[in-house]
Amino acid sequence: MAVPLSKVNVFALIIGINNYHSRDDFGTLQGAVNDARTFEKFLLDPHDKRGLGVPRSNVLTIEDRKATRANILAAFKAHLLDNKAIPDHGDATMILFYAGHGSRIEAPGNWGTTDGKVEAICPVDERTTDAAGNYVHTIPDYVLAWLLRDLAQKKGPNITVILDSCHSGGMGRDVGQARNARSLSPFVPLELDSHLWSDKTSTAAAYSMWEPGADSHVLLAACRQEETAREIRYTDKSVHGRFTERLIFHLRRAPLGTTTYAELLNMFPEWSGQTPHCGGARKDRLVFDWNYPATGRSALPLTIIKAPGVQPKTVAGRGEPKDPDEAPLLVDSYSIDMGTVEGVVPGTEFEARAADNTLLGSLTARSVHMSHSILSASDPFHAPVIPPGSRAAVSDWNNHAIVLHVYAPRDFPHLADLFPTGSTDGTRRRKYVQAPSREEAQIALRAADKPGEVLVERLTSTFLEYSPTVRFALADQAKCVHLPNVVDGIAHFNYFLERRHGADPLPGVTLAVHRLEGEVPGRRPDRRYGDDGNLVVNHEVRLLSEPDAQVWYGFTIRNEGPEDLFAYLFYFDPDMYTITRWHAPAGARVYPPLKHGGGTITVGMGSEAAYRFSLPQGQHASSGFLKVFVSSKYLDLDWIQQRRSPFHPDFRGTQRLEMIKERLPEMPKWDAFCVALTMTDGELGRHGGAGLEGGSSGEETGLAADAKREAETDIWYVPSLC
Structure with a gap:
């Protein structure tokens, strides 16, 4: 059974549209309203029925003729942005779900996109006129992104956006009906929604829902940009979006207390012409939560590689769902999404940990590629058993290129904290080593004139011309446990600043x-x-x-x-x-x-x-x-x-x-x-x-x-x- 959320502080705005007013521009859908109701039911069902147990008052669903442009924007404001039941600057879970047609429009100024277009969701009255005789436009993604940014700033960034629609202008030829408008939506005048950003200055936030590093929300979308989201008639005669049907299936079965957004979408099967998407800076946090897994932020999921004569199974959610309680399977090798770009080399060692952060054993990189590595047990005679949900983190890089050479004089007051005698688990994980002299070092550390400060001298050519020194204050002068973390951070910075692929460069x-x-x-x-x-x-x-x-x-x-x-x-x-x-x-x-x-x-x-x-x-x-x-x-x-x-x-x-x-x-x-x-x-x-x-x-x-x-x-x- 799925692990329920530890709180019911969940608020959702759900939109489903089958029947559009302008039928010449939008084909009639059969499953979008079903998707909205199915997602609503998942939220409202109690935990013993594998739901979230959300109070009915926390969920607002808008269907068909009520889902006008004005009503959608007003509902977002009233039910989410201005809802007094949602604490300001809190950790409430907020969800925006949309099932219906998507479209694209010409981008304002034709800048900021690769093809001069931006994506949009289609309200039920798009391409008609309202009661006042005004033409009704689509809702561009940058308008929703502004609203999501405002919501995150006011209520908190624990926001999930789920879109079961598509934006490609062409009709696909494979299974099911596509959820896209038959043509591009007309250009949206800039002044139409200018009240959202008037009297406001730009910040480092991006104004696109699809921005991969958006801090305001996590986006779960049905397909890629040039693909189509399909709805299917299932064996029980019901019609649903293929994406929503699988999403609900996995949400009701996955252990949400240990599953991240990225891992959730990784459970989906492969479909021709439709690849689900997960985006946002918080995609590696737990579903409908803003915490990281217990194994920490530096650990990655492991994928079991089939051993000869053994049926393959999945550790971290690959392929079709498995019973979370099934027995773990012992196999020879595991794949992890770290490779040469990160600095992994053959011989890099990893600690494998269970979902509750229990140490399972040691794995070693045997084969390293650009974006992934193949690991196996460090001791093949005592191979660890890796249960579902396990992750691994680097314990020893064993890579001379990634290691920073640090010099500190003998009178440096924190020398013992920086270079403790004897080998410990902590020192093996460090990204730096002690240099015997300044001439052999990349940085040198010494005590600054001001008590409690350390001066960093940068000795490589990149820094000497521009910024040869920097100083910082130690958080705890008496027991400097923080200093090794500082130097690890400097090593990370230097390594990727200097990183260049010289063997096979890409010119131009x-x-x-x-x-x-x-x-x-x-x-x-x-x-x-x-x-x-x-x-x-x-x-x-x-x-x-x-x-x-x-x-x-x-x-x-x-x-x-x-x-x-x-x-x-x-x-x-x-x-x-x-x-x-x-x-x-x-x-x-x-x-x-x-x-x-x-x-x-x-x-x-x-x-x-x-x-x-x-x-x-x-x-x-x-x-x-x-x-x-x-x-x-x-x-x-x-x-x-x-x-x-x-x-x-x-x-x-x-x-x-x-x-x-x-x-x-x-x-x-x-x-x-x-x-x-x-x-x-x-x-x-x-x-x-x-x-x-x-x-x-x-x-x-x-x-x-x-x-x-x-x-x-x-x-x-x-x-x-x-």
């Missing part, structure tokens, strides 16, 4: 910077600045300080190479040692969006959040790095992020959780390049140039942390320096 990818004009959702490059809007001249961009103006910036990634690619953009802040993802593909739901032969992807334009910069108070210069990763295959690279500074006393390391993916026979390629960005206040020449010492007491004050505030300085942008 560049990054451009733009000053923007216009307002959300129509921001675009201001072509009065630079070469047709491109500010890069001779590998450099220099921006003049405009303290009294709100100047926003965006980026374009261009691919002049011979093959389509997936592209990722990260910002590395060396003052705080934070890594922030600024762009990633919308999961496995899309085909490679960065097309070959001049294809582009824009970041911070259209309906996306733009960027502006400022210096930390008291500093005359600061540097940062933009890093572009590209790959011929989709990769979930969110684990690269280090959003909390290692200097923060609560820093415990980076997370790494992702859904298990099918193993494909081809050998995908990847590559990366780095650009440096230096900011000055115009006083640079009088204060010793770039590379001034940074400082931190645990507060986020670096260049990246200020990316959403006014530009107050000049900026230099120098590509391809690392």
